Amino acid sequence: MSDQTLLGQVLLHSGPGVAARARACALGLAQLEDSSVAERVELAVSEIIQNIWRHAYQGRNRGPIKLSVYDRSDGIEIQIEDRGVALSNEPVGRENSAELLPGGRGIMLVRSVANQYEYRPNPQGAGALQVLVFERGLTT
Amino acid sequence: MIQASGVYDIDNYEAFRTELLAALKEQGRVRVDLSAVTFMDSSGLSCLVEALQVAQRDGRELILQNPSSKVTELLDLSALSALFTIEVVKVNAAAPAAGELGFDEPDVSVGEDWGGDLDLDDLSFDLDGDLNDWQIGEADAPAALHPMDGIEPDILSASKPEPQSSSPTESTSAVLPKSDVQRGDFPAPVTPVTATDRSSKNNLNLQESPAIDLSEGGPLEDYDDDPLNRL
16 A cells, blocks of 8 residues: 555564563564553554464465555554464454453454454465554554 | 563453462352553453353352453443453551541440430340240330330330241342452551553654554565565
């Protein structure tokens, strides 16, 4: 898109520590001034990376994960791409989050904190691209 | 008391889960101090949810004490706050001495001249029968309750009280919803948890962070041909 500028990309691999690395990379590249936006980014990235490791790579290590951060006129966009097992449709989270059941809240949380969330299966093969958009707050 | 601190994500939730479940096996009431938790995602949250499930099943009590702002926000986002017992207490509060409870004591003292000349001996009534059968007439009740005016034996009527439609304990047995913040052990005063300092988070320097290895982008055995590896 013409109205967005790539701030940076990193290649990570599924495995221990990948969620922490991804959170740190996203925050480091985005350089957000609004701490509330930064907290939402941190949580959403952590949930998506966790899902990729658990479900797309099914717990296997060393699966590549590309994290890209773009600056947009209205905020930032984070793209996270993997080459694991893709879902045919956008993942469905727990509908009623107040149920006392562990698990299943990751996507619900992502949708809660991101202004936009898209899941795009790779049309050419394995994996998917997940896109997060976080709009800047009015005070920034 | 379980002291939780730092990050709870996919990397370390298992140890947290094990500690919570072990504590619930041994203790009837388990407090988890979450004031030092700097980050938690759904992995850590699932530990708390499972622990609450176990506690409810086994008749135990799980109390989340002083959740940090990150934990509080996560519970709110998940619509789970109402299910947990959340306790907010000032951790290092010194117990106040007697008479220093933080509010004005009632301005009443025994033997104080309260402006009346009523002699307690004048209030001795000769009432036959079971005291439980007696009640103050509704119309006269306000006067009867006043210490000065109109206290005469004839303001009492000997009518049987109407059967109570509800148990007298009902009004005192109300249970606060779990979402209500519950006070800690008396007499520690309740104070809101100080918001964590978020200012430093946005200043992450990738070069200075030992947790980030940007050199791992080399070719992989399983993914050599993948364009994703060529940034």
